[in-house]
Amino acid sequence: MASSSSKNSRYHQHRQPHLPDECWESIFKHLTHHPHDLESLSLVSKHFLSLTNRLLTHLTVFDPLLPLLPALLRRFPNLTSIKVPGSRYFTGDINALLSQIASFDLPSLHSLEISYQDTFPSHGLRQFSQKFPTLKSLNCSRMRPNLVLIAECFPNLEEIHVTFTSFYPETDLQVKALTSGLKKLRKVYLSGNYILQDSSIFTLCQNCVSLEELVVRGGIVTLELIGTLVSLKCLTCLHLSHSDISDEALCALADGVLPLRELSLQGCKGYQYSGISSLLRKCNNLQCLDLQGTEFLNDECVIELSLLLANLNVVKLSGKNLTDLSLFAIMRNCPLITEIRMVGTSVGKHKLEEDCLVVNSHVKFLYLASNSCLNDESVKMIALVCPNLEMIDLNHCRRVSKGAVEVLWRCCCKIQRMELALLGCELSEFQFRVNFEVPTLLVLNLSQLSITNEEISLISKSCYNLKELNLNYCYKITASGVKQVVKNCKQLRMISLYYCENVSCDIVSWMVLARPSLRKIRAPRCSSHIVDQRDYFLRHGCFVEWIPKELSLIMKWSDQIFL
Template identity: 30%
Template sequence: MTSHIFYFLSHRRRQSLPMKRKRKSSRENLRPGKLFRNPLKRKKIRTSFKSSQQFVQAETCLYLPDDCWEIVFRFLIINGYNSCLKSLSLVSKHFLSVTNCLLFSLTILDQTRPFLDRLFKRFTYLNSLDISEYDSDLDMLLCDISCFPLNITSLNICDNRTFPSNGLQAFSQKITTLTSLNASNIYSMDDQHAAHFSLFLTNLVSINLSECSYLTELSLFSLVKNCPSLSEIKMEDTDIGKENVENNDSMMDIGIYPQLKSLYLGDNLWLSVQKIIMFASSIPSLQLLDLNDCDLSDGIWQFVRRFDMITHLNLASCTDVNKFKMNFVLPKLQVLDLADTGVDDETVYAISKSCPGLLELLLKYCYYVTEKGVKHVVENCKQLRKIEFSDFYVHDTIRELAMDALFASVLKFL
């Protein structure tokens, strides 16, 4: 009974409470904006959709393939300095992948040794390695590097105490693309080392063995004999020309090697004209010969006529260059460096008569050359494009004479 009374009272109470008015949904109570869609607003929506579509299309048009980005980034690399690539690689993952393809050389230090695996996987286009500043075991390092699928063409191992013969052999067996080797300033290297590595580095095109004080001409001929593609050898400041019984016995049959085009023999105290004449008979196609700072007082011009193909000759700081007496012509000689040789007008005149095809004549610190000598050069060398003097002593008359004969943009005063 009580429950019925409670239900009755609660039901009456709900009926006595004011009812909330329901919103009518009739057409007359709707706002005009709800009743009719605003055509302007609809047009605005369509326009917004169209603009976003255009934005997507614009983004697609702005996308450049990797090849184009590589061309753009190459313009930022000045004289081989690619430090700008570090900041570019932080911009996006896309730029990171592009810059990874633009790094071709890597310097390995003791600190970078533990990260070789990551580095070689990241920079897959590497073709040059510099390990000259690595202070630990070079043989072990080269053996480890040989395990990676690399296409290295240039290797720098200079400035080391010992020559890594075993490591270099392991390196060459796995990486057969090596064409350039810098092994300069390695104190312990001798002719036996050079003869040994020339047997397995047969694809070499260029090698630098300067400042290896125990090397003689035996190393030179071992290289040209075993490396058929070798076209450039640098052996400055070595023991080339030093006489001993072993060298004399080994020079009996040296052969002819036409592949060698450039030979740098500067600052070799033991070098003589007789040795150079011997080289000329074995290297008939030589085009560049650098003999700077050599003492060739016993007839410096005797060997020149034997190099028929020579185009570049460097005799800077050589002695007795003034004794120029020859009755032959070097029509292919284009660049002649006589800096600090003490040549005078008479010598310059004789040279201009024998070398009519000169393009560049370098006369720095040649204080005895006057306007008379310059006039002879200008008159006899019709193709001359550059005369190099030292500006602090050049007389105004010489300057004016040379300027009248040559274009101001190609005359260089240092």
């Protein structure tokens, strides 16, 4: 029998079809929705490990990764993008880091982000440019940049992000030098630049005739400037946030017949309904519209404008004059809408009958945080109208109970992310009673909720595929509740326990050993025990973060003021 079994085994191995690596890569891409999903595949075999290594294209460099960086750069040869976050997460020498990266062979690298650095790394960028002169995207936001050096080092740039955080006289000259030297620019983001002159934009438009995306923050949008912008016949994305712009300027922009797909007038002043309606009548193919901070907007305006936006995918609105009438009019009149952001509005103020609602299967993302009128009835209406919802933000919706969340879980079978911080704080007597599976939920924010160990245990059993869980300020949670989460959620990668006063730091060691999938833990409080074992946790693949005691006191004091 053993001999026969062995022969059958060899027969099946011989008959097993061989798939080219390209086929396996295609299969992996279809099976995974996030780079983290590749981790389990990489453990199957050395062959799968080599394939998944080739599929990782983005790398973020934090302090804990620095000792491993050479190994990571050798392991992932197809990196296309490297991000170095600000001083909170990276405290090393940015010049030395860029020089180190430049010593490796990364033929596919075309994007670099070094935002929020304390100093502009001129030396490091020069060395980096010698190895990667064909870099196409550079993000150096939130620092004082040397635009002349950038133009010299990276003549093939197609995308650049720059933020001017303070006034200095040479800004306008630097922008002109940048745009004169970078003829291939297609995407330009100049945020925080209240001091830029029209002449800089004129030079930009004259030199970068292939410009597709332009973000300019602040200033006065004149008719002359509009005349320059409409000369950019490839312009599909225009952000003029926090600017002064008149109805005449908007009408002139409409007459330019630009192929705009994305428009942001967030925080803009000086225009009225007639100006924006004239523009939207001409921009028939607009897909993304941001009118946050527009003071004159009310339900009547939004209802009329929604009739002009048949191709809209994303809309962002704000203001207490907007209610359920605006929300459901968008869902009804914009059949392709996928994302609606109405933070700090009055959704929930007007009751709508069910027979007035139209199901929109395209809506996937709803941002409804800080809606003081939103209640359970409104949330239940949303659950009925948006059956394919994947993400909802109900942070600081104090009149929404936990029972409404259960309705969302039942009705929206594709829900993946829920933001529920400070949910129903005016209805603290309600409790989660979920007794059904929610296998799609991956990210859950329950911070500042009056939630018990029994409730979090029920949630972890139902939402067993959770990868990220935020329990900050959940003062009723103890180590027992946390252990239930770690035991039940076998794919958990991040858990945040800031200010969980009844959870001891001793549990951190147990979590790291009990759940190998954990990659980040925000400890409940700072202690010498955590600090001393940080390297030990890193060797197990988990980064443990904590708030220093001094900062902890400041944050707790400020939270008590603003909550």
